[in-house]
Amino acid sequence: MNKERFVMFVNRIPLNLAIIVLCAIWLLPTLGLFITSFRPQQAVNESGWWMALAATRPGTDEYQTYCGQCHGENYNALPNADLSSPDLIAQYRRSIQLSGTFNREYNGVIHIPEDQHPDAQQTADILDHLRIASGLQESPPRFTFANYKDVLVGYSARGGTYDEVCAADGPSGTRTCDFWTDATAPNAVLRGMINSFIVTVPATFLPIILAGFAAYALSWMDFNGRRVMFAALVGLQIVPLQMVLVPIFRMYTDLGLNGTFLGVWLFHTGFGLPYAIYLIRNFVGRLPADLFESAYLDGANHFTVFRRIVLPLALPAIAALAIFQFLWVWNDLLVALIFLGNNAPVLTYQLSQLVDSLGGGWHRMTAAAFISIAVPLLIFFAFQRFFVRGLLAGSVKG
Amino acid sequence: MRTLMVMRQGRWTPWLYMAPAIIVLVIYVAYPAIRTGLYSFQNNDGTASAAVRCAADQPCWGFLENYRQAFAGQQGQIALRNTAIWLLVMVPGTALFGLLLAVLTDRVRYEALAKAIIFMPMAISFVGAAIIWRFVYNPDPGIGILNALVTALGGESRAWLATDPPGNTLLLTVIGIWIWTGFTMTLLAAALKSIPMEIIEAARVDGANELQLFFRIMLPLLAPTIAVVMTTMTINTLKMFDIVWVMKGIQTDVIATRMVSELYLDRNNGLASAYAIILIVLIIPVTVYNIRRFGVEEAEK
Numbered sequence: 045m046n047k048e049r050f051v052m053f054v055n056r057i058p059l060n061l062a063i064i065v066l067c068a069i070w071l072l073p074t075l076g077l078f079i080t081s082f083r084p085q086q087a088v089n090e091s092g093w094w095m096a097l098a099a100t101r102p103g104t105d106e107y108q109t110y111c112g113q114c115h116g117e118n119y120n121a122l123p124n125a126d127l128s129s130p131d132l133i134a135q136y137r138r139s140i141q142l143s144g145t146f147n148r149e150y151n152g153v154i155h156i157p158e159d160q161h162p163d164a165q166q167t168a169d170i171l172d173h174l175r176i177a178s179g180l181q182e183s184p185p186r187f188t189f190a191n192y193k194d195v196l197v198g199y200s201a202r203g204g205t206y207d208e209v210c211a212a213d214g215p216s217g218t219r220t221c222d223f224w225t226d227a228t229a230p231n232a233v234l235r236g237m238i239n240s241f242i243v244t245v246p247a248t249f250l251p252i253i254l255a256g257f258a259a260y261a262l263s264w265m266d267f268n269g270r271r272v273m274f275a276a277l278v279g280l281q282i283v284p285l286q287m288v289l290v291p292i293f294r295m296y297t298d299l300g301l302n303g304t305f306l307g308v309w310l311f312h313t314g315f316g317l318p319y320a321i322y323l324i325r326n327f328v329g330r331l332p333a334d335l336f337e338s339a340y341l342d343g344a345n346h347f348t349v350f351r352r353i354v355l356p357l358a359l360p361a362i363a364a365l366a367i368f369q370f371l372w373v374w375n376d377l378l379v380a381l382i383f384l385g386n387n388a389p390v391l392t393y394q395l396s397q398l399v400d401s402l403g404g405g406w407h408r409m410t411a412a413a414f415i416s417i418a419v420p421l422l423i424f425f426a427f428q429r430f431f432v433r434g435l436l437a438g439s440v441k442g
Numbered sequence: 443m444r445t446l447m448v449m450r451q452g453r454w455t456p457w458l459y460m461a462p463a464i465i466v467l468v469i470y471v472a473y474p475a476i477r478t479g480l481y482s483f484q485n486n487d488g489t490a491s492a493a494v495r496c497a498a499d500q501p502c503w504g505f506l507e508n509y510r511q512a513f514a515g516q517q518g519q520i521a522l523r524n525t526a527i528w529l530l531v532m533v534p535g536t537a538l539f540g541l542l543l544a545v546l547t548d549r550v551r552y553e554a555l556a557k558a559i560i561f562m563p564m565a566i567s568f569v570g571a572a573i574i575w576r577f578v579y580n581p582d583p584g585i586g587i588l589n590a591l592v593t594a595l596g597g598e599s600r601a602w603l604a605t606d607p608p609g610n611t612l613l614l615t616v617i618g619i620w621i622w623t624g625f626t627m628t629l630l631a632a633a634l635k636s637i638p639m640e641i642i643e644a645a646r647v648d649g650a651n652e653l654q655l656f657f658r659i660m661l662p663l664l665a666p667t668i669a670v671v672m673t674t675m676t677i678n679t680l681k682m683f684d685i686v687w688v689m690k691g692i693q694t695d696v697i698a699t700r701m702v703s704e705l706y707l708d709r710n711n712g713l714a715s716a717y718a719i720i721l722i723v724l725i726i727p728v729t730v731y732n733i734r735r736f737g738v739e740e741a742e743k
Contacts, residue, residue, distance in 0.1 A: 063546050067559045070620065073574045074562065076587055080577070092583075092590050254463045261459035270456075277463065280471045282729045284681050286701055287718045288474035290481055290711050294488075295474075314470025317463055346455060375567030377684045382706060392569045396688050399573060406585060409573060417570040424565035428558065431565070432628055 074417075081410040082187040085205075086172065088407045089165075101183055103173030106166045110156070119177055125150075133178040139168040191411035197223060198232030200401075200408060230386075233412050236394040240374060240416075243390055246309045247373045248366055251316030252324075255365075256358070258317075259324035260350050264336060274325065281318040289382060296383065303387030311379055316369050327361035328354055364430045371420050371431075391416040475722075481715035482508055492712050508716035520693045521700035521717075524611050525680065528696060531615040532622070532679045533672050539619060540626025540671065541664070544634050545656065547627075557631070561624030568621070568684030575617045576689065579603050607693040614694060617685055622678065626671045633667035634660065666735070673732045680725055697721050 079093040086102040115121055119128035126132060136142045143164070146156045162170060175181040190205040199206040199219070210221035220226055227234035261267075262274050292311065293302070301307035331354070339349050355362075377392040384390060389397070395416055398409050424431055483505045485494050495511070496502035503510040512518040547556045563571060580586030581601035589599035602613055637660065645659050683698040695703070701717035704710040 059546060059549060063543075063550060063556055066543060066546075067556050070560050070563070070623075072587065073578050073620070074566075076577060077574045088585070090584070092585060092587060094587060094590070254466060257459040258463035261456040265456040265459070267453075267456040273460070277467060280467055282722075282726060283471050283475045284718075284722055284725055286681070286683070286698055287478050287722050288471060289702070290705055290715050290718065291474035291477035292470065293705065294711070310466065311470060314466050317467055318471070321463065346459075371565060375569075377567070377569050377687065378702065381687075382702070392567050392684075395567075395569045395573060399569075399576065399688055406577065406580075410577065413570050413573040417566045420565040420567065421562070424562065425558070432561070 077410045077413055080406060081191055081414045082189070083407060084184050084186075084188045084190065085405055085407045086169065086184055087186065088405070089169070096186065101173055101176055103166075103169035103171075106162055106170050107173050110160065110162045110166070111170065119174070127174055128178050130178045130180050133174050133180055136171060136174075139164065139171045142171050143167045191407045192415070193223075195408050195412040195415065196232060196234040197226035198229055198235075199226070202405070230389065231394070233391070233394060233415055236389050236391045237415065239384075239388045240390040240392075240419075242305055242388075243308050243312075243380065243384070244370055244373045246305075247312035247316070248370045250309060250313040251320045251369065252362055252365055254313065255317055255320030255324050256355065256362070257350070258321050259328050260346075260354055262321070262325050263329035264349075264354075265346070274321075278318050278322045278325075281322070285315060285378065289378075293382060301383075303384060305384075305388065308379060308383050311383060312369075312373050312376075316372075320365055320369070323365050324358060324361055328358050331357055360430075363427070367423060367427050367431050371423065374420060478715045478718050481711055482719045484508075484712050486709065486711050486713075488711065495712065508712045509720075511713055512716045512720060517695065517700060518717075520607075521695045521697050524608065524686075524694060525696045527608055527611050528615055528618065528679050528682060529676060531612065532618045532682075533675045535615065535619045536622045536626045536675050537668060537672050539623040540628075540630050541668070543623065543627045544631040545660070548631065548634055557624075557627065560627055563621045564624045566621070569688050571617055571621055572685050572688035575620075576603070579613065603689065603691050607691075610691045611694050614685055614689055614691075617689075618679070618682065621685075622675060626675065629671050629674075630664065630667055633664050637663050670732065670735055673728050673735075676728050677725055677732070680721060680728075 076093045079096050080088055083093065083096060087096070090102055090104075091098070111127075115125065115127050120126045143161070146161050147158075148155050172181065176183050188205075190207060194200070194206045197206055199209070201209070204212070206226075210219070215221045218229060226232060228238070229235060258277065262270060262277075296302040296307050335353060335357075336349060339353055344352070375392065377396060380390045380393050381396070384393065395413060398412055481488055483492050484490065485492055491505045492507040493502065493504045495507050496504075501510065501514070513522070543556075543560055547553045547560075550556065566574075578586055578588050579602040581589065581599060581604075583589035583593045583599040586599075586602075588602065593599050603610055605613060641659060641663075642655065645655050650658065681698060682696060683702065686694055686696050686699045687702070697717055697720060701714050701721070704717065705714035
């Protein structure tokens with residue numbers, strides 16, 4: 045590196061630093077979610093996700109705080125109560141048995157004074173810690189897929205994973221312990237994902253098809269009031285979604301459409317149309333006129349031209365639009381909340397419910413959240429260009 | 443609209459092509475929008491004027507009673523105040539960060555990567571984003587990274603989302619900025635790229651330093667785009683629903699969430715409609731300005 049380039053490099057350090065810091069700030073929250081979703085429950089309670097790679101054992105801190113001063117760092121400071129001995133620890137299978145010793149008297153002294161008892165969760169962690177220290181139990185894995193499996197089947201009870209509980213207790217209540225049966229039950233996230241697709245796919249293509257026909261007429265057919273029609277249709281973009289919820293909710297109640305997929309498809313179609321017409325019209329209107337001329341001279345009718353020429357050529361615009369609309373519907377909570385709700389919970393709805401109930405702990409909630417954002421992220425990274433384009437053109441969408 | 447009519451079509455053909463779109467739009471957008479306007483002057487089931495909702499020995503605005511309750515009611519005032527806070531923070535916030543990032547990333551080779559990272563939250567649902575940030579704000583310094591940082595720096599960990607209003611709303615706007623900056627950055631970066639290199643080179647040759655370059659040359663040229671960005675963000679912010687809904691805190695309601703609560707939880711159609719109308723009355727002027735601008739730019743191309 046010669047001197048000049050070195051000076052350049054040094055001069056650019058603040059710039060690079062600023063960008064890297066900003067990018068880190070933007071990335072960290074999502075990264076935290078991602079990492080947490082793969083950590084076992086104990087690890088999540090034990091340490092922050094940024095410590096995921098540091099070696100920790102459940103209950104280390106708790107042991108130090110509550111037991112360490114008497115039993116010692118190596119568990120064997122008291123000869124009559126060597127906590128590193130597997131024979132001794134094996135007597136304590138459940139944490140309740142361990143906490144039973146706290147009020148006992150040893151040599152005339154209360155084992156642990158009442159106000160210094162660890163709580164139930166801490167005692168459980170300490171027992172795990174001792175079982176691992178004495179070699180009765182393996183340390184838990186650092187990362188696991190169990191959270192994903194739990195949420196996919198909608199298992200949210202405390203303590204133990206779906207697999208563990210099924211192995212230990214078998215089916216009970218609504219839990220059949222058959223993966224596919226459980227995963228398609230109403231509150232299972234896999235079911236939510238299926239519902240999300242059922243909502244999203246038609247709600248993406250319906251408006252595009254309707255808009256395609258309308259846009260073709262608006263750009264290549266001759267009739268009175270064409271401009272006014274275009275302005276009116278596209279102008280409806282102004283209307284915010286909130287503005288129509290009340291009447292449509294009432295209309296759906298009368299028609300029995302509340303809680304049906306059809307109702308949601310049509311609603312999204314209505315709200316996707318103005319922007320779709322605008323975008324496709326702009327694109328199709330710019331196609332060269334000779335194209336149409338020669339096709340008409342060859343005797344093609346409008347429908348043939350539409351199908352054979354316009355649709356294939358408008359594909360880039362349609363792709364951008366499809367991606368935009370897909371993400372919009374997939375990520376929507378408001379419409380799903382009001383018109384589907386509990387009847388067919390989609391992913392976003394399930395997530396909002398999980399937040400309210402704290403959905404069986406952070407390890408599972410992060411997994412559920414990641415499932416819901418995985419699809420948009422995949423689409424985003426696969427079709428970044430189309431996506432950005434659709435979004436820029438759509439910056440005026442309602 | 444330039445078109446070349448080389449083929450005759452029947453009188454009804456264009457309407458046939460447009461009919462499905464028109465029917466859906468009328469049923470789902472045009473007609474209900476008008477209905478909402480009417481509902482906002484009526485009682486909850488639309489059977490009588492809103493005046494019947496007036497309570498005795500209380501102020502009453504007759505058929506405008508829903509609006510009085512929206513403006514004078516405690517819930518309504520909180521929603522209006524919070525919407526104002528959102529606007530005041532989000533609009534300049536996203537514009538500033540977007541501008542900063544557009545200008546900075548323009549100068550490095552890993553521009554595409556940096557932009558993808560900043561833009562990524564746009565792809566995520568607001569609900570997903572809300573969960574991500576609940577996690578960041580978690581009161582336990584062993585779970586929430588914000589408290590972990592605060593305690594590492596010697597501070598006290600706090601239950602951030604339980605901050606007294608309006609502090610909690612400010613914390614929510616951070617999420618909004620995190621999401622929307624990718625959008626403003628992309629718009630501004632596109633505008634930045636369209637500034638001819640010669641202008642910038644010429645200024646450099648004349649001895650302008652980078653700061654002067656930015657304030658004297660780039661900023662004036664970017665001004666129209668900044669205006670579009672800010673108006674668009676105003677609309678987006680006014681419609682903001684999901685984040686606030688999912689992060690529900692003490693007195694964090696904005697107009698959009700207040701409206702849905704009235705509709706969905708309390709079945710208060712009239713009041714909900716009044717909120718909807720307030721929202722659109724705020725949105726329309728901004729949209730009209732925006733579309734005009736858009737039209738001007740299209741014409742200039």
